[in-house]
Structures are given as structure tokens and as C-alpha cells.
Amino acid sequence: MTTPLTQFKSDTKESTVDFDHRKWMQTALKGYENTRGGVEETFGDFDQAKRTGAAIKWEAIENLDTLLEEMTQNLEARGTKICWAGNGAEAVDYILRVAEDCDAKKVIKSKCMTTEEIHLNPAMQKAGMEVVESDLGEFIVQLRGEDPFHFVFPAMHLKRNKISKVFEEKIGSEPSNDPEELCMIARSYMRTKYCEADIGISGANFGVAETGMISITENEGNARLTTSLPKVHIAVMGIEKVIPKLDDLSIMLPLLGTAGAGQWLTGYNSMIGGPRQEGEVDGPEEFHLVLVDNHRTRLLADPEQRDALRCIRCGACLNVCPIFKNIGGHSYGTTYQGPIGSVITPHLRGLQPYKHLSYSSSLCGACSETCPVKIDLHHHLMRNRRDAVVEKGGTMERFAMRQFSKVMARPKLYRSCEGLMRLGEKCWRPLKGKKADPLKAWTQTRELHPPAPKSFHKQWKEKQQGKS
């Protein structure tokens, strides 16, 4: 049976030996680090800006109930319909009902990780609708039948030849080796899709309580087209995305652009506060906002880790993570990859089946350092490890740790074990990594440094004696 753990093990076994791919990823992410560094310098003080971002999101999390009420009341006053979805299934049901009411056949989507989380696309396709992802990266992985590789750069693992091939196979275009030509193929294919779509579905990067708006950040313009042209617009948003004031966006949007893509501000930062209003020349007739809990309140209930809800999904922690760089996004087997995914997935999907993600970290802390809203990511990975053991510790592990602490507390016992270890190491060395090696799983890809000929204790003793 495949469990998240067995899938993780087999995927990482494959991805870690693909050296070309690892090199490709590292070059790409180095490029990101360089451009981001340049943009950070244009701030008077980037660290201060991060602190302000953290303070804004923290206030939002600690006042989530009142802010959600304020935001939805303001939205409703201008004709928005709100759905409160306790879990993914409820959100999907609501969206399918809206689709049925307007007799929708064709759906255009802009990038929205929450819809990946609730598995919206398969449900809509099963109900007989055509669903097209309009973000270029999402479109490419959709054609390939894959999950996004990275929640900000969904197709970063693919080189142009693979993209050309999937376009050729799935939408009948001519092969091309030029990124610009490939973009134009997608552009012209998508144009008719926008015009024909009955429903546009988008995500939301922020919700503004004060004015009753959602805010969408993008570069391509696909989200603007998705939310402008179809008669019905549905936005799907996690409940933690709300912020108190309109002014707060003046900090949050540059932080998101800088940390996410190394851009001071992304191409389009749009706010939507309802369907088309009186006196406006176009825009959807209906606007629905689906607010999704889907276990976010479980994370909120954790007094040590609720700051993880500050996350603005910029993806910076993935880009700097030495594990992500080497195992890639698909190995995680989760909607949210990288350090933030390893922190929140155990809360969203269950601690025991996803606890291994908290161990797939070197605890170097690069994620916490880069996070634009200062989430304590690497400590949360340790908290997840602790919680997993407290909840269901392994008997062998507990036994071994108990013996270990006994030995460490008794110097004489420790010294006698030291001799045994030396002997053991000598006998084991010829077996290293071979079939008969009991430690094979660990040793076949790792080196164990041979013990020093003399222990520190012995050396010290001899030195002291030599002195006297």
C-alpha cells in the first residue's frame, strides 16, 4: 500500500540521483536569490518592512473572527455572495451548485492553490465542465496531468523542449524552441477560452476587512481577464488571508513581490470589491467569495504554531531550502511544498501520516530567515517532531534513547562501551553498505568517519601525565 511516507521515500530516491535536474534547480533558484537581493536593497530597511508585515498579519490572526465578519459584511453590502465552507467538500459543492444555476459548460481559472487543496478541477470535470488553467505555468502542468512542482512557479522543473512537446500533443501547435513563441501559443489558445467561459474562478492573496475587497497579485494579466470577462466570478480564499486595513496592502504587496519573485511589485495588483456596480461599463454580474476553513482552525488552535497562518504563500522558503533544491516539489506529495508545507500539512491532513516531512529538513533555518512575515518555520518543524513522538512514540526508539541516556550518565559504563564500539566498528567496516550490513539503509549513501585511534579522554590523561 502506498502511504505518504512510502511515496516520499520512493520519489526522493529517484529525484536525488538525478544530478542534471538538481543542477538545473539550483541554477534557477540562484537566479532568484540574486534578483531578490537586488530588490531588497531598494528598501530603506527591508528587515523593518518584514517586521511590519509580520505585525499586520499577526494582528489579523489574533482578530480573525471580527475581521472576517467585517470583510464579509462590507462585501455583502455591495452584492457579493459569501459561502462559508467548513471543509473542501462543502466548498466544492457550493461551486458546483453555482455552476449548475448558471448552466455553466466552460470554466476559466487563474492560479489558486486553495482550489488545488480542495481538488476542485477533477470535481468540475466530473460534472461535465471544461476547466482551463490560464496561468502559463499552471496550464503547462495541467496539460501534462501533473501537480504544480512549486506553488509559485508551477512548471519550474520543465525545460522548453518538454513544454513544446506537450503543446504539440495536447493543443496541436508547431514545435518551438523559443520561450517567447511558446508563450504566444498559449496566449492565442487562451484568448478564445476567456471569451467563451461562463465562469471565472480565481484565488485571493489578501482580503481587506476595512473596505470589503479581495486582492489578487499576478504578472501575466490572466487573473484580470478571468475576473473581468465571464458573467460569473467565484473567488476561493482561505480564511487566514484577511488583513485589517486597505493601507496594509502598501506593505504586504511589496513584501509579496520581493520575497516571491524578486520583483519590487508584481505586474498587476488588483482589488475586487463586488460584482459590476451601477455606473460601471463591464464586469461580472455575480461575484461569489468562498471562504475555506478546511482545518485552518486546527492550526489556529495551536498556540505555538498559529503564526504559520501568517503565511502569504510567496514561496521564498522553498527557494532557499537545501532539501527542496535537491528533492524537488513533487516528492513532497502535498499541495504546499517546502518548509511551509512541511509545517502546515500535518495540521491540515493529519500529523502521523505527514510527520516524516518535518524530518526532511536540515534545520538550517534559512526558511525562517527569508520569510517575509517572520514565521518561525524551522522551530515549528521541531515542534511537529516533538508532537508526533508525544502522540505516538516508537517503542524501539524510546528504549534506545533510555539506554543512551543511562550510558551517558555513567562515565565508567561509557568508557567500557567506547572499547566495544571500536571493536564493533572494525568488524562492521568490511560489510559497509553491503547486503549483510544491518545499518544498510543509512550507510549505503553516507560515510562514517573511522573513530580516532585514541579517545579524547586517553589523550588528555597522557598529556597531563607528560606534564607532571
Added chain:
Amino acid sequence: MSKEEVLGRVREALSVPSHPQVRALAGDGIRNPREARKFMPPGGDTFEERFANFSRLGEKLKVEIHLVPTLSAATDAVLELSKSCGWKKVASHHQPLTDVAVPGLAPEVIWMEDQPGTTALESCDAGISGCEALIAQTGSVLVTSKGSGGRALSVLPPHHVVLATRDQLLPDMLSGYDLLREKYGKNLPSFISFITGASRTGDIERILVLGAHGPKRLTVILIES
């Protein structure tokens, strides 16, 4: 679930106070974005400073910026653009600047107020609009559904041309929000967007390509008087 059930879950979760260690990590930042202005990039105090910032960022973003002395010079500039690009059909909306600059610009002109429909707008060579403001700090054009010809005019045609006057060049995003509050009060437009450069993507091998889904070109014509 109902609204009350979801909010009930939120309240129950928040009934346990946050761990001091976690609280400490967010406790020391300046909360007010207006006070935070001092460590954000500057917009500029005078028109000259703002224009310098706006054009520096615009150049990086490949925005074509023309500073012209009068409205009639702006009209000439758009007409020249139309001739050099061979525009056959353009779309616009009614406001003081476009009402002067747009008529006679191309063999066919459609106006958003006449509700031309998506297909007609899609076949236009350019969309010419006014804007709410230009933002010096970010190099952005601030548009809204009420003040800039709706939602689609500034994104569907392949070339977006913006007409603006000197007093519309504001220092930063916050001054943009102030302007919207002043102008519309509680009744804000249903759509507000900061347009920062032409449509772009880096989704294929992180190579920058302009004109992903929206306009391939963005031209700003700023009138000095």
C-alpha cells in the same frame, strides 16, 4: 456550514492565548504603514523627483513614457503611435483627455460606454484610457472600473495607452489609496488595479517574456500642463 459555525470554530481556537515565544516574533514591528513609510522606497516630494523615480522604474519595466507639454501635444503623440503601429481599430472611454485625443485616431473607434462586448474589444489594436493616478514609488498606473473605462479596456487589447496629467503623479501607494477615499468615499469602484509594467511571465525557464495574456506594450503619456 453556516457563518456562525465557522466563526465559532475560529473563536474557540483563539480562546487559548498565544505562546509568548510566538507572540514575541511579531511583537516588535511598527504596525502602522504610514509610519513605515520611512523604510519603504521613496516616491519623491516634488514633481521632478517623482518623475525621475517613475521613469527610472518604468525603464526597467519596459514602459514607454512620453512627457509632453500640452494636451494637443499628447494628441499628436498618440496619433503618431497609431500611424507607426498601423492601428485600424481602437477602444477607449469618455473622460476629458480621451475625448480630445481619441476621436479620429483610427479608422474605427469603439467606446466602452456603448457596451461593445468582449469580441469587439478583443479585436482592437489598442486600448486608450485615463487613469486615477500614476505612482512614482512603484512605477505603477492606478486604474479603477469607474475611472478608467471598466475592467477589460486596460487588459484585453495588446497595447495599453494611458493619458495622465502632471497632478496625477503621486508619490506612493498610500497616497493612491487616499485619493480613492477622497474621490469615492465609501462607494469604491468594484475593481481597482495597480498596473506595473506590461503583462509578463517567467514561467518558461525563468526567461522574461512580455505580453503573456495582457498587453504586450504599455505607453504612458504624461501631460505637463
